Amino acid sequence: MTTIKAPVVGYRSWFEPALLVGFRFVQGSKPMIREGYDNFKNAMFYVQRNDSKILVISHKHVDQLRNMPEEKLSAIRAHLKNLVNKYSVGDILLKTDLHFRTLQTKLTPSLNNTIPLLQDEMDFAIEAEVPKGVESDWTSVQIYDIVLHIVARLSARVFLGPELCRNREWLDTSIHYTENLFETVIFLRALPTFVHPFVAHMLPSYWRMKANFTTAKRLITPMVLERRSNEANFASYEKPKDMLQWMMDGAQNDYEKDTATLSHLQLLLSLASIHTTTMACAHSIYDLCAHPEFFEPLREEISSVLSSSDINQKQTLQKLVKVDSLIKESQRVNPPSQLAFNRIVMDKPLQLKDGPTLPAGTHFAMASDAVLHDAAYLPGATQGANTAEFDPFRYSKLREEAVAKGNSEAGNRYQFATTDNSSLHFGHGKYSCPGRFFAANEIKLILARLLLDYEFKYPEGQGRPVNLSADENLYPDPNARVMMRRRQQKA
Numbered sequence: 001m002t003t004i005k006a007p008v009v010g011y012r013s014w015f016e017p018a019l020l021v022g023f024r025f026v027q028g029s030k031p032m033i034r035e036g037y038d039n040f041k042n043a044m045f046y047v048q049r050n051d052s053k054i055l056v057i058s059h060k061h062v063d064q065l066r067n068m069p070e071e072k073l074s075a076i077r078a079h080l081k082n083l084v085n086k087y088s089v090g091d092i093l094l095k096t097d098l099h100f101r102t103l104q105t106k107l108t109p110s111l112n113n114t115i116p117l118l119q120d121e122m123d124f125a126i127e128a129e130v131p132k133g134v135e136s137d138w139t140s141v142q143i144y145d146i147v148l149h150i151v152a153r154l155s156a157r158v159f160l161g162p163e164l165c166r167n168r169e170w171l172d173t174s175i176h177y178t179e180n181l182f183e184t185v186i187f188l189r190a191l192p193t194f195v196h197p198f199v200a201h202m203l204p205s206y207w208r209m210k211a212n213f214t215t216a217k218r219l220i221t222p223m224v225l226e227r228r229s230n231e232a233n234f235a236s237y238e239k240p241k242d243m244l245q246w247m248m249d250g251a252q253n254d255y256e257k258d259t260a261t262l263s264h265l266q267l268l269l270s271l272a273s274i275h276t277t278t279m280a281c282a283h284s285i286y287d288l289c290a291h292p293e294f295f296e297p298l299r300e301e302i303s304s305v306l307s308s309s310d311i312n313q314k315q316t317l318q319k320l321v322k323v324d325s326l327i328k329e330s331q332r333v334n335p336p337s338q339l340a341f342n343r344i345v346m347d348k349p350l351q352l353k354d355g356p357t358l359p360a361g362t363h364f365a366m367a368s369d370a371v372l373h374d375a376a377y378l379p380g381a382t383q384g385a386n387t388a389e390f391d392p393f394r395y396s397k398l399r400e401e402a403v404a405k406g407n408s409e410a411g412n413r414y415q416f417a418t419t420d421n422s423s424l425h426f427g428h429g430k431y432s433c434p435g436r437f438f439a440a441n442e443i444k445l446i447l448a449r450l451l452l453d454y455e456f457k458y459p460e461g462q463g464r465p466v467n468l469s470a471d472e473n474l475y476p477d478p479n480a481r482v483m484m485r486r487r488q489q490k491a
């Protein structure tokens, strides 16, 4: 395959073997990507993963590329390549986008109706997942794990309905599938592709992932069959309003109607949503514990909004402007990945505006993390500003300023779920994350409940846990402990 010429970052010397640079990338990608951005931000550079070199191009090209069709520039193929799909999700995403279009056409327009369901499940989830000790005293907890289980329960309520969302086996499967998949993927990506066929089958995580799929089929198939039979036999049958039903209704061919496909897509929904949402919540809590002075202003906003409006309204969540800003800033400082807008150039070379032609087959991405740490692109920042500083109200201030100037349209630009040509953590354009509006609601509901009802702080002498990395992906330390206690006084 023809490749474009560009410098490869991360080498310590001319003699360092590429394989070693690739190994160092697994846990040391941040300085490498920042080095590339600082030196070549208006050009392009490669980062060295051992499964593949990824070309990092300037985000200035995103407007030209964001709505390009899959046949020319593929988001799915880049996603599959990053997931080493032959040994993880397979080729299902090349055969169907049923879950993607259902999120766009059914879930997002129905977000309002999901709020009461999420609220209801939250009561149950908090009762089930928060240790009883916190009721009376400060208790050391693994908050990541608590939030993970709450998110899995809430998401399952909307994806599969009230029955499976309380089924222990499904909850474990939906959580562990992602963990097993990432363990497999990160291990394989550290190795050159020619060894993947030999190594993959030796990984216990690979076999656990397969077992997760078998469990998903065993749990979901009877539900699909029962729903189909009810629909066929009872005129008065009221169809459930959840992702599974919407996908069953929207299935357009035998492959999409197949119970194995529907089960697999539920696992892929879990993969796309549960840990990503949990990470955003956990980062927000870790950041607040490191900056406890921000707890009170957030609690004030939450209680004032909730006392004046009904939480079951979508507009209510939109009024949580400071909470929204906190989540966006926390994501800016701790993004899920340092690279976004992964794409593969399909059959024909792609001529970039004001740039070179990318040969067919090129896998490229954009340095989403570095861009939002560059004062030139960080909204509201002045030249020389300390862009590493955590300012939870950065975006709410910008929104308020825009609204004060009568420009509420511009204010929307600073919302968590809004993407633009420098805010790329959900991608941007046609193939940007279709679940981000749901994620924003879920995170706000969880944080509002946790902040109003509980207090958090780090144990004596402990600060914010350092983020962990696996290639370009970053994640909060899941084992970090915080102290948690029921709030004595509600504001």
Ligand code: HEM
Residues within 6 Å of the ligand: 075, 079, 093, 099, 100, 103, 268, 269, 272, 273, 274, 276, 277, 280, 336, 340, 341, 342, 425, 426, 427, 428, 431, 432, 433, 434, 435, 436, 438, 439
């Ligand atoms: C904070 C949480 C989340 C983050 C940071 C996130 C981020 C992303 C990103 C970066 C992409 C790739 C976009 C591109 O190719 O340009 C993506 C795709 C996607 N996201 Fe999200 N996402 C989140 C939550 C969710 C949720 C809650 C859902 C489902 C309700 C979801 C469903 C999807 C789907 C279906 C895709 C397409 C790829 C696939 O089929 O798996 N995401 N997301």
